[in-house]
Amino acid sequence: MAHPAILGDQLSEPARRDSRREPAALRWSLTLAALGFLALFVALPLLVVFSQALQKGLAVYWAAIREPDALAAIRLTLLAAAIAVPLNLVFGLAAAWAIAKFQFRGKNVLVTLIDLPFAVSPVIAGLIFVLMFGAQGWLGPWLGRHDLEIIFAVPGIVLATVFVTFPFVARELIPLMQAQGTEEEQAALVLGAGAWQLFRRITLPNVKWSLLYGAILCTARAMGEFGAVSVVSGHIRGQTNTMPLHVEILYNEYNFAAAFAVASLLALLALVTLGVKRILEWRIRQLHRDIAALAEAGEA
């Protein structure tokens, strides 16, 4: 890797700069083209959400958000996220512990299977729970006899949400825990730490930023999921409507100001997610740099 540097050193300074850069005119037109594309496809849709939400004034905006059906939708969305995120957090920690800290057969298969929900269309994610728990499904007759409702009820919404957010935490934790290795845990064990102490004092502090990162992505997706939840919800106003489903109903009733008011809450959530994500990414990059530096120091 050292020899290209020697060649580079032999170039005079202006020639070297030229070799790395495009002419200014090209640089500016490429930058403008990229920014234009992003403005058209990303910034404008975001702007239109807020502009439409406020077009009839703040009073209409507040009324749309504080209406009972909207509040019920907000509550249900928060409930589904409050169940799905902790479940997938525990799963992510368990899976990452087994995968990153131990060697066993079939590990790659397990890692691939964890990513599976990302490859499945949201609509299919809903369909599979209808096939299992719906009136005509496998467990439908049994559930019917015991007066239990899953599909077209809250449990179905929670299940579909758990499915679509399944991989988020695990896939953030696995690479980090693999990079961190097992030396710290082994040292703690030798010094007499118990399993719970080991987890709480060593592993958890080491992965906290990635854990939070995965949880944030998981929460954003849980609160915004549309396709999967739409299939299992049954769209009962005030009962089985999440925020995105409520937006759909209002929009289809041509109640645009109200639809965009509720949508603007989800857009705000997305913006907060992006902000927190940025900060955590910076933390995690530092963590990886520290690991690399330690490894280098160990080799030297």
Add this chain to the structure above:
Amino acid sequence: MRTPFFKSRSILPGFWPAFAFSTLYLGLIVLLPLSAIFLKTATTTWAHFWSVVSSPSVLASYRLSFGAAFLAALVNAVFGFLVAWVLVRYQFPGKRFVDALVDLPFALPTAVAGIALTTLYAENGWIGRLLAPLGIRVAFTPLGVLVALIFIGLPFVVRSVQPVLQDADREIEDAAASLGASRWQTFTRVVFPLVRPALLAGFAMAFARALGEYGSVVFISGNLPMRTEVTPLLIVTRLEQYDYTGATAIALVMLVASFVLLLGINIVQWRTRRFSETS
């Protein structure tokens, strides 16, 4: 030391509880429900399955879904590469803000994106109003589907290409220049081959995501029979008519297509890793 059959020895505790819990949870939440698609299809006859998945409206939906997803991924490959290039190589004010904004399609709920894009591109919308005099209609046409799929696929290519460009050794470019290559030659012969696997992976991920997309598409497409119905919509339509067998048959076709794509992405990534390890 004897290599154990299943798991290497380790002094760390907790493998079995962690392994048992995660495989059980994976099985109950993901594998068992997914197997329902295959088992449900197995209960129908081949003739019925075939008549569902090859009916004219379903065939039209494949053409639209695959065609629009492919085109959207292509547009994203070109512009995603451009965005990644500009973000890594050039300086401009507000760059960090722009960089963060690239992830918006990941974070914005698809239904919100759907109604926002429809409002923008409707005939009285901010963009639709400009296109209408030119005779271009976007909302409620296949073009609208394309716009929605470009939106949701954008971050995949940027986030796949960006780290590779960042880590690329700039001194290789100096070397190419010192050996007499023009900037264009350096780009096509040195930089581009380096980024190609990441670009391909990003393209495939954007394509796979676009194929199954539902939330953002249903609003802007208008769902006109035979013209703007995507395949996921047909699954929902069949479900609403309580035709579980039909819905499942179409779902199986989509599922197989997604798995093949996922396999392709894994092969590309595996070959890239092998390439970087041997070089």
